[in-house]
Amino acid sequence: MGREQWNSRTGFILAAVGSAIGLGNIWRFPYITYENGGGAFFIPYLFAMASAGIPFMIMEFTMGHKWRRAAPGIFTKLGVDLKLRLQWLGWFQVMIAAVIGIYYVAIIGWSISYLGLSFTQNWGDNTNDFFFTQYLQLGAYSPFNLGDLLLHIAIPMFIAWSITFFAVYTGIKEGIERANKILMPLLLIIVLFLISQTVFLPGAQKGLNYLFQPDFSQLLNVKVWSAAYGQIFFTLSVGFAIMLAYSSYLPKKSDINNNAIITVSINCGFSILAGILVFSVLGHMAEEQAQPITNVVSSGVGLAFVTIPEAISHLPIPYILGPLFFTSLVVAGLSSHISIIEAVISAIIDKLNYPRKKVATLVCGLGFIISMLFATNGGILLLDLVDYFINNIALIFSCLVEVIILAWFIKASIIRHYANQLSDFNTGKWMELCLRYMSPVILLIILVRNLINTFTQGYGDYTFMDQLLLGWGLITFMLLLSIIINICSKNNRHDDKENL
Structure with a gap:
């Protein structure tokens, strides 16, 4: 039986965009922009998009299209050509996806809960106290003392897992592609409608000025x-x-360059739309409360589940705008979660040659059980700690090793040539320069900076033992397990030796 294929180019792009557009676009990008020069931040951001985002996406699309395998299979084949055993990197990436998929679903669960609450605004006047004390019931707990299972969190997480399971169980065309053809247009329509209702609110312009006012000294x-x-x-x-x-x-006939540029551009464009939406709301909130907007600006969980719910109470027709906002969070989260779990499933299918339905059931079932750790009193503490180490250490390390292997050992020129053969337009030497020099240097700087900060300052108020076992220990375990799988695998040369 041949490998599954997307039914249409549109379906693939929507799925790729659905993966890229997640909760971070809504609750992280606006704050990052505000904190780093406002409108001036778009200069380095667009430069990063052109010099790192698009080349990296072309590189990954090329590798996936050429080798027609999940990550472990791709790096296995590349290792044959280089006479190296590289399968470990593929499994390390799959494990990153698995860990993210397990805790990310908790945030989707919170979003589903708040979607229900937003119809009646049952979070009350003190949204901070409601979220942490009443909803999460966070008390004197820690990442190693999680407390009890909270059904009001576990049930929404089960709903999220069920939707993801249905998408990956039914396959690429019938499940993932069909889901994203519904989710992505729905997300865009909701966000555009919300912007149309919030951008003209009193104080909204002030909020947008804070977001887009350029501070060129920050460059x-x-x-x-x-x-x-x-x-x-x-x-x-x-x-x-x-x-x-x-x-x-x-x-086989796919326009790799165009697909990559469209995917990256839509993702970045949506981030800007999210910034307009969020800061319109924050500006109105500051106007209503007669306080500086700097007092209401926040990022991450605090923005989505504390600041925005409070702001919704000050909006006109809150019983409509509130549910729409949290629907957008749920949709963005689900589209990303589906892609994360598919990365794990496709790797196992390639490795063991098991039927998709069997693997989907196993992965989602086991993932749901483990994710219940985050449906506890101390679940948010565990989530926060694991998320920091996975995103700031493991993921950056993975990107750095991948780009060095592909751009230096396989050579960026070969990747560019393959993509250009299939595409309507050709990329120039700039892509090779970006992959060989700019991306590795930037990733190395980010990784070294993160390592130094984490080693010297630690993270948050977590104890040394918490960080050692659940941070460094988790990454070490993932690396060792990846290497063990690599060593225990049969001769990597069983794969065909087709070269780029």
Whole structure:
């Protein structure tokens, strides 16, 4: 039986965009922009998109299309040519995806809960106290003392897992492609409608000025450029097996360059729309409360489940705009979660040659059980700690090793030549320069900076033992397990030796 394929180019692009567009576009990008020079931040951000995002996406689409395997299979084949055993990197990326998929679903569960709450605004006047004390019931707990299972969190997580399971169980065409053809247009329509209702609110213009007011002095700050590149790698779903898996289902005749540029551009464009939406709301909230907007700006979980719910109470027709906002969070989360789990499933199918339905049932069932750790009193603490180490250490390391192997050992010129043969337009030498020099240097700077900060300052208020076991220990375990799988695998040369 041949490998599954996307039914249409549109279906593939929507699926890739659905993976890239996630919760981070809504609750991380606006704050990153505000914090790093406002409108001036778009200069390094767009430069990072052109010099890192698009070349990296073309590289991963090329690898997936050429080898028609998930990440472990691709690196196995590349290792044969280089006379190296590289399968470990593919499995390390799959494990990153698995870990993210297990805790990411908790945030989707919270979003589903808040979608229900938004119809009546049952979070009350003190949204901070409601979220942490009443909803999460976070007390004197820790990552190793999680407390009890909370059914009001576990049930929404089960709903999220069920939707993801249905999408991956039914396959590429009937499940994932069909789901994204519904989810992505729905997300765009909701966000555009929300913007149309919020951008004209009193104070909204003030919020947008804070977001887009350029501070060109920040362009001389290395941290701003590092933040721009970090956001690009954070949001595009590269480096942890997803885009390799998705592109492996492309038909033989596929315009790789155009697909990559469209995917990256839509993702970045949506981030800007999310910024307009969020800061319109924050500006109105500041106007209503007669306080500076700097007092209400936040990022991450605090923005989505504390600040925005409070702001919704000050909006006109809150019983409509509130549910629509949290629907957008749920949709963005689900589209990303489906892609994350598919990266794991495709790797296992390639390795064991098991039927998709069997693997989907096993992965989603086991994932649901483990994810219940995050449906506890201390679940948010475990999530926060694991998320930091996975995204700031493991993922950046994975991207760095991948680009060095592909751009230096396989050679960027060969990758570019393959993509150009299939595409309507050719990329120039700039792509090779970006992959060989710019991306590795930037990734190395980000990784070294993150390592130094984590070694010297630690993360948050977590104990040394928490960080050692659940941070460094988890990454070490993933690396060792990946290497063990690599060693225990039969001769990697069983794969065909077709070269790029």
